[in-house]
Amino acid sequence: xxxxxxxxxxxxxxxxxxxxxxxxxxxxxxxxxxxxxxxxxxxxxxxxxxxxxxxxxxxxxxxxxxxxxxxxxxxxxxxxxxxxxxxxxxxxxxxxxxxxxxxxxxxxxxxxxxxxxxxxxxxxxxxxxxxxxxxxxxxxxxxxxxxxxxxxxxxxxxxxxxxxxxxxxxxxxxxxxxxxxxxxxxxxxxxxxxxxxxxxxxxxxxxxxxxxxxxxxxxxxxxxxxxxxx
Amino acid sequence: xxxxxxxxxxxxxxxxxxxxxxxxxxxxxxxxxxxxxxxxxxxxxxxxxxxxxxxxxxxxxxxxxxxxxxxxxxxxxxxxxxxxxxxxxxxxxxxxxxxxxxxxxxxxxxxxxxxxxxxxxxxxxxxxxxxxxxxxxxxxxxxxxxxxxxxxxxxxxxxxxxxxxxxxxxxxxxxxxxxxxxxxxxxxxxxxxxxxxxxxxxxxxxxxxxxxxxxxxxxxxxxxxxxxxxxxxxxxxxxxxx
Ligand SMILES: Nc1ncnc2c1ncn2[C@@H]1O[C@H](COP(=O)(O)OP(=O)(O)OP(=O)(O)O)[C@@H](O)[C@H]1O
Ligand SMILES: [Mg+2]
Numbered sequence: 001x002x003x004x005x006x007x008x009x010x011x012x013x014x015x016x017x018x019x020x021x022x023x024x025x026x027x028x029x030x031x032x033x034x035x036x037x038x039x040x041x042x043x044x045x046x047x048x049x050x051x052x053x054x055x056x057x058x059x060x061x062x063x064x065x066x067x068x069x070x071x072x073x074x075x076x077x078x079x080x081x082x083x084x085x086x087x088x089x090x091x092x093x094x095x096x097x098x099x100x101x102x103x104x105x106x107x108x109x110x111x112x113x114x115x116x117x118x119x120x121x122x123x124x125x126x127x128x129x130x131x132x133x134x135x136x137x138x139x140x141x142x143x144x145x146x147x148x149x150x151x152x153x154x155x156x157x158x159x160x161x162x163x164x165x166x167x168x169x170x171x172x173x174x175x176x177x178x179x180x181x182x183x184x185x186x187x188x189x190x191x192x193x194x195x196x197x198x199x200x201x202x203x204x205x206x207x208x209x210x211x212x213x214x215x216x217x218x219x220x221x222x223x224x225x226x227x228x229x230x
Numbered sequence: 231x232x233x234x235x236x237x238x239x240x241x242x243x244x245x246x247x248x249x250x251x252x253x254x255x256x257x258x259x260x261x262x263x264x265x266x267x268x269x270x271x272x273x274x275x276x277x278x279x280x281x282x283x284x285x286x287x288x289x290x291x292x293x294x295x296x297x298x299x300x301x302x303x304x305x306x307x308x309x310x311x312x313x314x315x316x317x318x319x320x321x322x323x324x325x326x327x328x329x330x331x332x333x334x335x336x337x338x339x340x341x342x343x344x345x346x347x348x349x350x351x352x353x354x355x356x357x358x359x360x361x362x363x364x365x366x367x368x369x370x371x372x373x374x375x376x377x378x379x380x381x382x383x384x385x386x387x388x389x390x391x392x393x394x395x396x397x398x399x400x401x402x403x404x405x406x407x408x409x410x411x412x413x414x415x416x417x418x419x420x421x422x423x424x425x426x427x428x429x430x431x432x433x434x435x436x437x438x439x440x441x442x443x444x445x446x447x448x449x450x451x452x453x454x455x456x457x458x459x460x461x462x463x464x465x466x467x468x469x470x471x472x
Contacts, residue, residue, distance in 0.1 A: 132280050133317035133376075137331035137383065138307025147330060152321050 009196045010203050013187075021186030024100065028182065029169045032107035036168070037161065039108060040115025045145065047120055058116070065113035071174050077106040078178040099180035103172070111168050118160050122153030159223045166215050170208060183207070231256045231387055231418045232277060237286035239272060246272045247283065248442045254387070259419045261429040264439035265465060270422040271314075273439065274389050277420065278309045291386055307335045310380030310388040314396050316372040318364035324351070324375050325360040328382050336383065343382075350378040354408055370401030377408055387418040394425055424469050430454065438462040 046058035082094035134144035173184040191200035232254040239247040275281040328347035354374040413432035436453040438446035
């Protein structure tokens with residue numbers, strides 16, 4: 001059945017696939033996850049603010065990000081970030097931003113919209129009385145958020161945040177539109193060079209599946225353990 | 231110490247509080263009672279600014295709660311509050327619950343805060359539980375920790391919102407005992423409760439609320455003797471008969 005296929009190509013290219021490709025993918029995922037959760041949490045706090053301009057701004061941003069295809073955002077950011085950066089620092093020429101950092105900024109901004117919705121649900125799941133008792137002790141808004149609400153919200157939401165991160169991990173493969181060498185990009189370069197498309201793409205699919213599946217099992221285990229007992 | 235003058239509050243077009251005026255002098259214990267939905271919780275939350283109010287004036291130790299220039303966190307740090315559902319922080323140990331405010335708000339050192347926390351836990355009889363999480367304690371124990379947490383800030387007055395009504399009957403007394411002791415030490419207290427035994431024992435005055443109004447504000451003897459309003463009489467006969 002496998003006559004005519006050359007699966008050795010995989011073994012030959014393993015170092016390149018993992019050292020270059022997978023490193024890019026994992027680093028991008030981790031950066032976008034951390035940045036996205038931090039930015040997303042700020043967006044969620046804004047969105048829950050009773051000050052209408054803040055909540056409207058955050059709501060508009062989240063809805064915008066959730067209504068455009070990710071590929072387009074990646075594409076546009078790649079071309080726009082150099083100009084925005086130049087404008088921000090007042091330079092005359094577009095600044096040089098590599099594919100990696102362009103992707104990192106894009107994914108952080110894009111995923112923040114999704115993490116925002118998760119953190120918003122998490123914050124809302126904390127009883128009002130917790131906030132009151134924080135305030136009653138004399139804590140201010142930031143202290144109450146930082147010591148009481150967010151730690152509980154975050155812990156309750158860890159499984160959902162991780163599930164979103166698994167999606168993010170898969171979505172990072174879309175950086176092919178800016179010709180970045182992520183795991184998929186590296187594999188497709190080899191595939192086209194050696195004309196081994198079936199072998200390489202099958203391998204890529206299997207690897208994505210194994211990693212995503214393993215992570216989702218971890219999430220399931222965590223689910224029961226990590227929530228705050230009350 | 232605590233003074234309310236013609237306080238009124240609306241939720242949208244619904245008036246929760248109307249023309250509420252009263253005083254709690256230093257060292258006085260005042261019990262607030264009334265039927266469900268009469269605005270007791272709302273009133274007591276207005277006292278430390280947890281709920282905003284639209285009309286009237288509330289002052290605590292001479293400081294106006296409604297004034298936008300007032301530093302509310304600072305004011306609140308001087309007024310202890312105990313809630314119906316305890317509201318301990320479930321992700322922190324008992325001791326962490328007791329030291330958080332001391333360290334973050336009062337700027338005490340960790341050692342100082344731990345010492346104070348330990349003293350208060352001994353006082354409420356829970357020093358053996360200092361490293362447990364709230365969920366590992368019974369309701370009565372949690373409420374005693376909550377009282378200790380409020381006391382850790384050395385408050386000038388204490389507010390209680392139905393501190394025993396979420397407890398199983400056999401745990402009510404362990405909490406009331408702590409409160410009685412506090413009252414006898416001269417703590418200024420405003421207590422929303424239906425525990426008339428507690429009111430009889432330590433209250434100076436009893437306030438009866440109905441539909442957002444203070445209907446009765448009388449000395450304890452007078453209130454339990456012959457309440458002037460019919461509503462209060464009816465209410466008393468209901469809760470004293472079970
Ligand atoms: N956030 C809110 N929005 C609108 N109405 C509210 C809100 N909170 C309370 N109310 C209403 O205000 C009234 C007074 O509520 P409050 O909780 O102060 O009553 P209570 O006397 O403490 O009652 P209970 O004995 O049940 O605790 C009730 O009718 C309640 O439905
Ligand atoms: Mg109430």
